[in-house]
Amino acid sequence: MAQRKRYLFVCVNRRPDGTPKGSCAARGSVELHARLKELVKARGLAGTAVRACTSSCLDTCWAGPTIAVEPDGYFYGRVKEADLDEILDAFATDRRVERLVLSPEDFILPKELAEK
Amino acid sequence: MAQRKRYLFVCVNRRPDGTPKGSCAARGSVELHARLKELVKARGLAGTAVRACTSSCLDTCWAGPTIAVEPDGYFYGRVKEADLDEILDAFATDRRVERLVLSPEDFILPKELAEK
DSSP states (O other): OOOOOOEEEEEEOOOTTTTTTTOOOOHHHHHHHHHHHHHHHEEEEEHTTEEEOOOOEOGGGGGSOOOETTTTHHHHHHHOGGHHHHHHHHHHTTTTOOOGGGGGGGOOOOOGGOOO | OOOOEEEEEEOOOOOTHHHHOOGGGGTTTTHHHHHHHHHHHHHTTTTTEEEEEEOOOOOGGGOOOOEEEETTEEEOSSSOOGGGGHHHHHHHHHHOOOOGGGOOGGGSSOGGSSSO
């Protein structure tokens, strides 16, 4: 194998039920990563173009499930399984799925979700 | 918080004892990540410059512990706790610790470590 063109880090952090900001795992990221890995393999991208990894907390819990797209340096958020094909299609032409890209505001914990 | 300048993904994958290629966790990466997180915090880098995350397998087990440095797009390998200060020092001036950067050859599983 060689270094892949892209590494996708899917946050699979799980917080206790009831935590106001929630967590990526509670929003389905474990299953999302498994499906992503299947799709990457099925498209023949696994050894060269894309490696689908899991990661610990990326600190955007409220906007999860979050995927860090590296080395491009942007984050996808609120990703659903139905978005994964579009995400992989976009890589082929080095485009991003803009509606899923987290904005600078998305990195800030909403006040109403702060722990008391 | 804001998006950090850098995300460090420390592989903490653990393979069963006796696996020829070994694993990052078996080489001490769990403790390495914990120490990295402490150092990042102690230097006041945690909220802006660096986030120390863990990741699943980065597929360079034989050269671990491995740290993916993103979005720079290079991997550190064979990292010891004694290397961490030098790694963090280098970030301050956007340099790399070249002796630890994995080469293209490091991404290829050595034949003698392949599973029978």
